[in-house]
Amino acid sequence: MAKVVFKVGDDVSTDIIYPGRFMATVLPTETPQYAFVDYPDFNAKIKKKEFPPQSIIVAGKNFGCGSSREQAASCLKGPDFVVIARNFSRIFLQNAINLGLKMVICPAIEASEGDELEITSDQVINKTSGKSFPIIALPKARQAIIDAGGLIPFARQLLLKGKR
Amino acid sequence: MGMTMVEKILARATGQAAVKAGDVLEPRVDLAMSHENGALVINQFNEIYQDTGLEAKVWDPSKIAIIFDHRVPAESSKTAGNQKKIRDFVAKQGIAKFHDIRGDSGGICHQILPEFGYVQPGSVVVGTDSHTTSHGALGAFSFGIGATEMAAVWALGRVLNVEVPGTIKVVCEGKFKRHVAPKDLILHLVGKLTAEGANFKVIEFHGPAIDSMSTSGRLVICNMTVEAGATSGIVPPDAETLRYLKDEAGVAEVPELFGPDADAAYDQVITINVSKLQPQIACPHTVDNVKPIKQVLGVKLNQIVIGSCTNGRLDDLAIAAKILKGKKVAKGTRMLIFPASTRIYLQALKKGYVATFMEAGAVVMNSGCGPCLGVHQGALADGDVALATTNRNFKGRMGNPNAEVYLCSPAVAAASAITGVITDPRKKGE
Numbered sequence: 224m225a226k227v228v229f230k231v232g233d234d235v236s237t238d239i240i241y242p243g244r245f246m247a248t249v250l251p252t253e254t255p256q257y258a259f260v261d262y263p264d265f266n267a268k269i270k271k272k273e274f275p276p277q278s279i280i281v282a283g284k285n286f287g288c289g290s291s292r293e294q295a296a297s298c299l300k301g302p303d304f305v306v307i308a309r310n311f312s313r314i315f316l317q318n319a320i321n322l323g324l325k326m327v328i329c330p331a332i333e334a335s336e337g338d339e340l341e342i343t344s345d346q347v348i349n350k351t352s353g354k355s356f357p358i359i360a361l362p363k364a365r366q367a368i369i370d371a372g373g374l375i376p377f378a379r380q381l382l383l384k385g386k387r
Numbered sequence: 388m389g390m391t392m393v394e395k396i397l398a399r400a401t402g403q404a405a406v407k408a409g410d411v412l413e414p415r416v417d418l419a420m421s422h423e424n425g426a427l428v429i430n431q432f433n434e435i436y437q438d439t440g441l442e443a444k445v446w447d448p449s450k451i452a453i454i455f456d457h458r459v460p461a462e463s464s465k466t467a468g469n470q471k472k473i474r475d476f477v478a479k480q481g482i483a484k485f486h487d488i489r490g491d492s493g494g495i496c497h498q499i500l501p502e503f504g505y506v507q508p509g510s511v512v513v514g515t516d517s518h519t520t521s522h523g524a525l526g527a528f529s530f531g532i533g534a535t536e537m538a539a540v541w542a543l544g545r546v547l548n549v550e551v552p553g554t555i556k557v558v559c560e561g562k563f564k565r566h567v568a569p570k571d572l573i574l575h576l577v578g579k580l581t582a583e584g585a586n587f588k589v590i591e592f593h594g595p596a597i598d599s600m601s602t603s604g605r606l607v608i609c610n611m612t613v614e615a616g617a618t619s620g621i622v623p624p625d626a627e628t629l630r631y632l633k634d635e636a637g638v639a640e641v642p643e644l645f646g647p648d649a650d651a652a653y654d655q656v657i658t659i660n661v662s663k664l665q666p667q668i669a670c671p672h673t674v675d676n677v678k679p680i681k682q683v684l685g686v687k688l689n690q691i692v693i694g695s696c697t698n699g700r701l702d703d704l705a706i707a708a709k710i711l712k713g714k715k716v717a718k719g720t721r722m723l724i725f726p727a728s729t730r731i732y733l734q735a736l737k738k739g740y741v742a743t744f745m746e747a748g749a750v751v752m753n754s755g756c757g758p759c760l761g762v763h764q765g766a767l768a769d770g771d772v773a774l775a776t777t778n779r780n781f782k783g784r785m786g787n788p789n790a791e792v793y794l795c796s797p798a799v800a801a802a803s804a805i806t807g808v809i810t811d812p813r814k815k816g817e
Contacts (some may be wrong), residue, residue: 234582236781243760244786247458247465249427249534249594261788285583288616289781290516290760293427293533312519318533345660349702364411364550378435378539378547387446387543 224350225277225305227338230266233283237295239317246292251322254294255301269302277325281334282308287315293322300324307332307340307347310359320365321374328359389648391554392621393589396528400511408553408652409624411546413545417527418505420452420514422496424534426469427477428515431538438702445480446544452484452505453477454496459488459755462763494728497521497610497696499604502728503695504636508624513540518696520613524605524815525632526624526644528589544598549640552618553654554589555580559596561662566812568706569604570776570796572596573611574667576659578677586616588654591647598659602631603700610697611778614674623647632814666811669794672782680799686809688793690773691722692785693750693800695759698776699727703797708740710801716748717807723765725752749804761786774809776800 230241245257260266268274280299286308287295298316299306306319307327319326329347334340338351348355361369371377381387390398390405398406400414421428436443441597445451453473461467470488477485486492487500493499497518500506508526512519515537522529532546539547542624558574563569576590590612597605605622612620621647632638666680693699693707704726716722724744726732732754735741744751758765759777766786767773773792780792791808802812 234675236779238779238781238783242783242788243762244761244766245426246760247463247469249424249469250430261783285586285616288582289779291515291519291531291533292424293535296533310583310586312583312616314531314533317536321533321535334576366550366769368548374539374547375431375434376533378542379437379439381547382435382441382542385437 224339224341227257227281227334227336227340228278229273230281230334230336233267233284234285234288236289237292238285238289239291240287240295241298243290246294249294251297251301254298258298258302270287272302274302276303279340280304280306281332282306283297284309286311288312293318296322296324305342317365320361320368323373326361327368328361329356330359388652389415389650391589391651392526392591392647393528393554393619393624394651395645395647396509396511397551399509406551408551410551412549412551413547414511414549415545416450416513416540417507417510418450418452418512419537419540420454420496420500420512420516420519421537422516423457423466423469423473424455424515425453425473427534428537428541432541433537435538435542436610440708443539448481449483451482451541452500453482454486454499455488455493456495457756457760458762459493459753472606492729494730495579495696495699495756497606498700498727498731501525501606502636502730504632504638507642508781509642511553511800512536513546517613518610518806520605520617520619521610523609523621523695524602525628527694528619528621530619545548546651552589555585555593556591556593556653556656558656558658559592559594559661561596563596563661563664566798567664567666568796568798569600569607571664571667572659572661573608573716574677574794575664577611577614577669579657579674580615580666582614582673582675583616585612588617590615590617590620591767592620592622598625601702602627603702606700607697614778620698651726665797666796666808669780671780671791671793674778674780675793680809680811682792683809684811685795687718687772688803688807688809689771689803690765690767691720691766691800692758692773692775692777693797694723694725694727694757695777696727698797699725699731701731703776704731704735704740705738706800707797708743709803710798711747711749712743714747714805716804720804720807721805722749723758724749725757726754729754758785759783774800774803
C-alpha cells in the first residue's frame with residue numbers, strides 16, 4: 224500500500240513533467256531535480272527526498288504527451304514513483320517501460336492526494352474511499368522488456384546471445 | 388484482406404508476405420536519427436555494452452544520422468560539452484551523416500533528413516524526437532522513440548517488439564482557398580481527433596488535396612500528426628515524391644514506389660473538405676484546443692515566431708515575405724523568423740525575403756529549433772502572448788509557464804505581425 228503524493232489532470236505534457244529548458248541535463252542520476260519543476264512545492268519535496276519509494280502520482284488521460292525526451296520518464300524513475308494514469312501517451316509509455324518506471328493504466332481511477340492505494344495484479348483499490356478500479360495490462364509486446372527489468376538489460380541479453 | 392501503407396512497409400522490413408495491425412515484430416531500421424539528445428543515447432549505448440566483453444560498435448554507421456539543432460550554437464557549457472561528446476563519438480564510429488553547427492549544411496533534423504535525401508519511400512525511420520513523424524511525407528514509416536530505445540537500435544539494428552499500429556485513413560477533398568494552408572488542415576484534424584485520438588495509430592493521408600500538395604506541405608501535416616498522439620503520419624509516395632527526391636534532394640536512385648492495397652483495413656476513415664476550411668488557431672495550452680480564426684481575432688501579441696520543423700521552409704517564408712513586403716512589424720510586438728535549414732536560409736537570402744523581413748523589423752535568426760522549445764532563444768516574459776507557426780503550445784513550451792502560445796499558419800503569423808493582434812490574412816469577403 225502506498226500514498227498518492229501528487230495528482231494531475233489530463234494531457235500532462237513532457238514540457239510539464241520535464242521542461243525543455245532543462246534538456247541539456249540528460250543523465251538519469253541528475254534529472255529528478257527538475258521533475259515537475261514548475262510545481263515548486265512538489266519539486267522541492269522531491270529534491271528533499273521526502274517521498275518513500277513507490278509513492279504514487281495519479282494522472283488523467285494521455286499522460287506524457289508531446290516530446291520523446293526520456294528525461295520525463297527518468298526524472299520520475301529516480302525517486303521511484305509509481306504513475307497511475309487513465310492512459311499514457313505512446314512514447315512516454317515506451318520510455319518508462321525501457322527505464323523500468325512502474326506504470327499502471329487504470330481508465331476509471333478516482334483518487335485524491337493523501338489517499339492510500341493498493342495495486343494488485345488486476346485492480347487499484349483505494350483504501351481511503353473503499354472503491355476499486357480495474358487495470359488494463361501494459362502492451363503485451365513489451366512484456367519481455369518489463370520482465371528483464373528494462374531495455375538495457377534486455378538488449379544486453381540479446382547481444383550476448385549473438386542476436387544482433 | 389489487403390495491407391495499409393505501414394503494414395506493407397513492416398512486412399518488407401521483416402521479410403514477411405503479410406503482417407496486420409496488432410502483430411509484434413522487430414523491423415530492421417533503415418535510418419536512425421538523433422540530435423543533441425544523442426549524448427544520452429551514447430550513455431545508454433555504452434551501458435548496454437557494459438561488462439559484456441564486446442566492443443561497443445554501432446551496427447551500421449551509414450544508417451545513423453546526427454543533426455545538431457536543438458541548441459545551436461550552444462547556449463551553455465553543458466550543451467557544448469554534450470555536443471563535443473557526440474562529435475567524438477561520431478568520429479570514432481565513422482558516422483558520416485553528421486550535421487554540425489555550420490552555415491552551409493546545418494538545420495533542423497526534420498528538414499535536413501528529407502533535404503539531403505536520407506529518407507527513402509517505403510523505409511523504416513526512427514528518431515529520438517517526437518516530430519520524426521514528419522518523414523511519412525516521403526512515404527516512409529517514421530516514428531519517434533526515446534534515447535534508450537535508440538541505444539538498442541544502435542546496438543542491434545532493429546526496433547524491438549514493435550506492435551504493428553492500426554491506421555486511420557484521412558481523405559482530403561477539395562482545394563485550399565487563398566491563405567488557407569496545410570497547417571490549417573492539420574490543426575483542424577488535431578482539434579477533431581483530440582490530443583490522444585490517434586494514440587498508437589498511424590494517420591494515412593489520401594485525396595485530391597494531398598495529391599496536389601507539395602512535399603513541403605506534406606511535411607507540415609505529417610509533422611503534427613504526433614499532436615493527435617499518432618505513432619506516425621504517412622502519405623503514399625507519388626509523382627510529387629519522385630520530383631522532390633530527384634530535383635530537390637538530389638537522389639539518383641529512388642526505390643520502386645508502392646502504396647497501400649485498395650482493400651486495406653482501416654480503424655477509421657475521416658473525410659475533410661479543405662475547400663471549406665478557414666485559417667485555424669490552436670489556443671493555449673493544448674494543441675487540440677483549435678478554433679477557427681474568427682473566434683480569436685484581436686488577441687494582443689507580444690511575440691510572433693515563424694520557423695521550426697513545421698513551418699520554416701521556403702514556401703512558408705515566401706508567403707510571409709509577400710505579406711510583409713513594404714510593411715512594418717507593429718510597435719510593441721517582436722517578430723522572430725528562423726528558417727528550417729541553412730539551405731533554405733540561403734535561398735531566402737537570394738530571393739530577397741531576408742531583406743524584406745529585416746526591413747519590416749523582424750529578427751532573422753540562425754537555423755535551428757530556436758524559440759519553439761524555449762531552450763535558449765526567444766523566451767517569453769510572464770504574461771507574454773506569442774503566436775507561432777511552430778507545433779506545440781504546451782504550458783512552459785516557449786520557456787515560461789506563465790506565458791501563452793497560439794499556433795497558426797505562416798500567412799496568419801505574417802498578417803498578425805503587422806497589426807500586433809491575431810489577424811485574418813484574407814481580405815473581407817474572401
